[in-house]
């Protein structure tokens with residue numbers, strides 16, 4: 001009986017502890033854009049994994065979720081010159097939800113997310129992606 005109880009506790013720990021601590025990187029993440037914010041504005045994913053992004057646009061303008069390559073910085077205004085900095089991007093129109101799948105960068109670290117539409121970064125559309 002004791003042995004069975006210990007087993008249950010052991011299994012509970014294995015199954016639920018990572019979720020409870022929130023340290024597990026996610027294979028599917030979601031974001032809602034408004035004019036002009038990302039919610040949430042930070043995500044954690046695992047390096048090299050296929051990640052599904054569900055992108056809902058609750059604004060009246062088109063928005064983008066643009067993952068920049070590691071070590072790149074945005075120079076304002078964000079325009080065609082910045083295309084070479086883009087690792088992956090997904091665009092969604094007003095009132096729509098789109099799902100895209102990308103392979104997470106192999107390098108762990110902190111990555112910058114922006115909306116690439118003109119003057120959207122200036123209005124606050126930036127976020128952070130942590131790759132573990």
Ligand SMILES: [Cu+2]
Nearest residue numbers: 063115117120
């Ligand atoms: Cu935008």
